[in-house]
Structure formats: C-alpha cells, structure tokens
Amino acid sequence: MRRKASLVLLACAVFCAALAPLMRWYAFPRLARIPANQYQDMVLEAKGATLLDYGSLHARKVSKVTIVQTLKGNVEAAKKIEKTAGRPVVVWDSLSYVQGPDGKMVSRVPERYIFDAHSQDPVHATGEMVDGDPVTRQGIEFKWPFLTQKRDYEYFDAQTRTTGPIHYKGTQTFRGLKVYYFEQTIPWTKVPMPKTMPVQGITPETVARTGTTRWYSTVRRFWVEPVTGAPVYGEELHQEELRGGTLLGGRAKVTAFAGDVKMREDYIEHTVALVKHNRTLVLTLTSYVPWGSLAAGLLLLALALYLEARARRPQDPTPTQATEPEPVSA
Amino acid sequence: MRALIAAATGLALALALVLAMTAMGTPSGRTSPEPLLSTVPSHP
Numbered sequence: 001m002r003r004k005a006s007l008v009l010l011a012c013a014v015f016c017a018a019l020a021p022l023m024r025w026y027a028f029p030r031l032a033r034i035p036a037n038q039y040q041d042m043v044l045e046a047k048g049a050t051l052l053d054y055g056s057l058h059a060r061k062v063s064k065v066t067i068v069q070t071l072k073g074n075v076e077a078a079k080k081i082e083k084t085a086g087r088p089v090v091v092w093d094s095l096s097y098v099q100g101p102d103g104k105m106v107s108r109v110p111e112r113y114i115f116d117a118h119s120q121d122p123v124h125a126t127g128e129m130v131d132g133d134p135v136t137r138q139g140i141e142f143k144w145p146f147l148t149q150k151r152d153y154e155y156f157d158a159q160t161r162t163t164g165p166i167h168y169k170g171t172q173t174f175r176g177l178k179v180y181y182f183e184q185t186i187p188w189t190k191v192p193m194p195k196t197m198p199v200q201g202i203t204p205e206t207v208a209r210t211g212t213t214r215w216y217s218t219v220r221r222f223w224v225e226p227v228t229g230a231p232v233y234g235e236e237l238h239q240e241e242l243r244g245g246t247l248l249g250g251r252a253k254v255t256a257f258a259g260d261v262k263m264r265e266d267y268i269e270h271t272v273a274l275v276k277h278n279r280t281l282v283l284t285l286t287s288y289v290p291w292g293s294l295a296a297g298l299l300l301l302a303l304a305l306y307l308e309a310r311a312r313r314p315q316d317p318t319p320t321q322a323t324e325p326e327p328v329s330a
Numbered sequence: 331m332r333a334l335i336a337a338a339t340g341l342a343l344a345l346a347l348v349l350a351m352t353a354m355g356t357p358s359g360r361t362s363p364e365p366l367l368s369t370v371p372s373h374p
Contacts, residue, residue: 007332010333010340011336011337012340013340014336015340022345030355031355033356035359037358039362066370068369068371072362076361094366110366
C-alpha cells in the first residue's frame with residue numbers, strides 16, 4: 001500500500017516540477033500577449049501652455065491644451081499580417097487629437113503601429129505609417145515589453161519619424177507600484193507639418209511654399225511598471241516652433257506650442273488600477289505558478305521518498321520454530 | 331521500473347496540460363466599434 005502511494009506521489013512530484021519551467025518558458029511567451037482587439041484612450045493636458053494663434057501668427061499663453069490619444073486594435077489587419085509574418089501580431093490604429101482651450105482642433109495625427117504581441121518588436125508591413133507617411137519603425141512605442149529590464153531601450157519618435165535611445169534612469173515607487181523611470185531627449189529637429197492644419201485652406205504644401213519650417217524638441221518621461229511593461233505615468237516637455245520663411249513676417253521664429261504635457265489625474269488612477277490587475281496575471285505565469293509548483297514538487301518528492309524508505313525497512317524478525325534435533329544414527 | 335513509469339506519467343500530464351493551455355491561446359476577439367476620439371472624454 002505504501003509503495004503504491006509513494007509511486008502516486010512521485011508522479012505528482014514530477015508533474016509539479018515539470019510544470020514550473022514549462023509554465024515560465026513555454027506557456028508565458030505564448031499566453032502573455034497584448035490582445036489584438038485592445039481599445040484604450042488617454043487624456044493628457046498641458047496647463048498654462050503657449051500656443052500659436054494661427055489667425056495672427058503670434059504665440060499666446062492659454063489655460064490648457066488637451067491631447068486625446070486613442071489606441072484601437074485592428075483585428076482583421078492583424079490576422080492578415082500574421083499570415084505572412086508567421087507570429088502573433090497586433091495592429092494599433094491610433095489618433096493623437098490635440099485640442100485648444102476653446103475646444104477647437106489644433107492638430108490630429110493618425111498612426112498605424114504594428115508589433116509582435118509578446119515581444120513588442122516592430123513588425124513591418126504595408127500600412128505602417130505616421131500621419132499618412134509610410135515609416136519603418138525600429139524599437140518600441142507606447143509600451144515596453146513584458147518583464148522590462150533596467151536598461152536603455154530604443155524608442156520611436158513619431159514627430160521626427162526616427163528612433164533614439166530612451167534611457168533607464170532608476171527605480172522609483174509610483175502610487176504603491178515599483179516602476180522604472182525612463183527619459184528620452186529629442187533635440188531640436190526639423191519635422192514635417194501635420195497633414196491636417198488647424199485653419200481651413202492652409203495645407204502643408206501652402207506653408208512649404210512660404211519657406212517656413214516646423215521644428216520640434218521634447219523631453220519624454222515614462223514611469224514603467226516592469227512586469228507588464230506598461231507605462232503608468234508619462235510626461236512630455238514639448239516644444240514646437242515655426243522658423244523662417246515669409247509666413248512669419250520677418251521674424252526668425254515663433255513658438256507653435258510649448259507646454260508640460262501630463263496625464264490627467266483620473267486616467268492615472270485608471271491606468272494604475274488596470275496595471276495592478278494585469279501585473280497579477282503576468283506574475284501568475286512568470287512567478288506564482290512556476291515557484292509554487294516547484295516547491296510543491298520538491299515537497300511531494302520528499303514525501304514519496306519517505307514512504308518508499310518506510311516500505312523498504314526490514315520487518316521485525318519473526319520467531320523461529322525450535323526444531324527437534326534429529327537422532328544421529330550410526 | 332514502476333518508479334520510472336510513475337515519473338513519465340507525471341511528465342506527460344504536465345506536458346499535456348501546458349500544451350492544451352497554449353493551444354487554446356488567447357482569443358483575438360473583434361475590432362472594437364468605438365471610434366478614434368476627437369472629443370475629450372469626461373472619464374476613462
């Protein structure tokens with residue numbers, strides 16, 4: 001009976017011990033994925049910002065500029081690209097809609113971002129674009145990979161359409177979560193005019209004819225929860241200028257936008273709650289189940305060996321029957 | 331020999347469980363009908 005029980009315990013021990021690495025290195029990369037149908041919006045605000053008045057072409061202080069950023073997973077496009085890419089793909093159609101204090105549109109920049117659902121590596125396919133311009137992204141955008149490391153990453157900047165390093169600057173605590181702080185500085189760079197301008201009748205082509213160019217600089221900061229790779233907070237010290245040309249009436253440059261863009265408070269709370277929930281799911285695959293099953297496996301193995309040892313212990317010696325000596329015959 | 335069979339059974343069950351879980355995968359769902367926003371939402 002004991003030997004049978006020890007064999008069952010041994011089978012359970014091997015099951016648990018095998019489950020640990022299988023869950024961490026086989027199941028985790030296949031199960032931890034960005035959902036293809038994700039839909040997410042985010043509101044960022046720049047209070048006390050400087051904004052160009054396109055009527056007078058003079059910069060003025062405004063109470064607030066609001067940026068509404070929407071990400072929408074395009075499932076049909078993802079399935080189509082997956083067939084050729086041979087790996088799970090997420091296609092995000094996004095829109096960054098900038099609105100002035102009067103509620104009028106300042107700019108609207110659509111993007112299509114295609115990436116690997118687990119590793120976040122960019123996937124290149126037709127349709128990848130920023131504001132209608134085809135791009136070939138390198139590095140990450142919007143989100144870091146699962147199990148983010150304490151190192152610099154390559155981050156794609158949509159304004160310049162280039163990729164540059166975003167530096168790991170330390171570990172901090174943000175609203176009870178351990179986060180990695182990253183920072184990227186984009187130096188003053190000439191960038192294209194948005195395809196959709198805030199004044200009707202003005203197009204990037206008409207501006208280009210005046211010789212006026214658009215320049216941009218930013219300091220981008222992200223606080224990233226390392227298990228999920230999700231930024232829980234972000235800020236951008238964003239500056240834009242129009243430089244040269246006849247449009248500025250002899251001035252060398254004019255500020256088009258300057259402000260410290262921050263996430264709105266209710267969105268910070270929502271994001272932190274969402275990330276805390278998703279963190280538990282990812283930890284289940286990477287930590288709770290692997291370590292738990294490994295510990296259970298060792299415990300069961302010890303129990304199986306103990307029962308086996310007891311089953312093999314020699315029994316108490318049984319009394320031997322006294323045999324009568326046989327008569328010796330000559 | 332019986333110990334080997336027991337260990338192999340445990341290993342096979344673990345493999346079967348993980349393979350079944352990953353084969354089911356994550357549902358891709360459908361594209362959200364929600365639009366890309368051009369108004370400021372009042373709450374998340």
